[in-house]
Each structure stands twice: as structure tokens, then as C-alpha cells.
Amino acid sequence: MDRILIEALDVETTIGVYEWERTITQRLRLDLELATDIRPAAAADDIGLTLDYAAISQRIHAFAAEHAFALVETFAERLAACLREEHGIAWLRLTVRKPGAVASAAAVGVTITRGTPPSSEEDR
């Protein structure tokens, strides 16, 4: 199955388990792989027949601005559900990194995959 990519998308959100983290916004860095068949869009050269990565990126910024969670796990799970529901995405992989959260690490975070990857002959 083909995949639409969104890599190193930086968003600002309220996130953290500590009291002081509830009063500020912090940066999360997101990587996404979204399964879709790109052939109809490519054949017709039509943005309406694919997942619009610009529109999805905008939606992610809005989601981050609208929500405040303690855990990056919750952010990832809720965002994945939101994107799958609103865009009919059958399968996705989402990595959420919180740069600077652990001073001795470049980043910490989570990777989740949700849904069933639609199979195609090319994958066999």
C-alpha cells in the first residue's frame, strides 16, 4: 500500500505530567505515514482523490492548539483517532517526539500504528 508522508512536523501544545507544564506550551515533533492508494489521484492528477498532506498538517496544528494532555501517549492516541475518523485513513503510523524533555536525550516519545494496512498486490 502506498503511503503519504508528513515528516518532522513541529506543533505547539500544552503537554506534560508536571504542574508547571500545564501553564506553558511546548514543541512536539511528529512523523506520520498514512496508508492510501495514490493511483486514482495520480491517474487523474486530482488533489481531491488523495489525502491532502497540507490540509492534514493544518488539522494537526489545530488539534494541538485545542487540546492539553499530560502524556504524549494520550496526544498520539487521540490524534490518530481524530485523523482516522475525519479522513477515513485505514492505517497510520504516528511518531510523537518531545525534544528537550530529557536533557541527555535528543528526544523522547512514542510510535504507534493503528488500523489494518490495506493489502495490495505490490506488497505481496
Ligand SMILES: Nc1nc2c(c(=O)[nH]1)N=C([C@H](O)[C@@H](O)CO)CN2
Ligand atoms: N511515557 C511517558 N513518560 C513521561 C511523560 C510522558 O508523556 N510519557 N512525560 C513526562 C514529563 O511530562 C516530562 O516530559 C517533562 O520533562 C515524564 N515521563
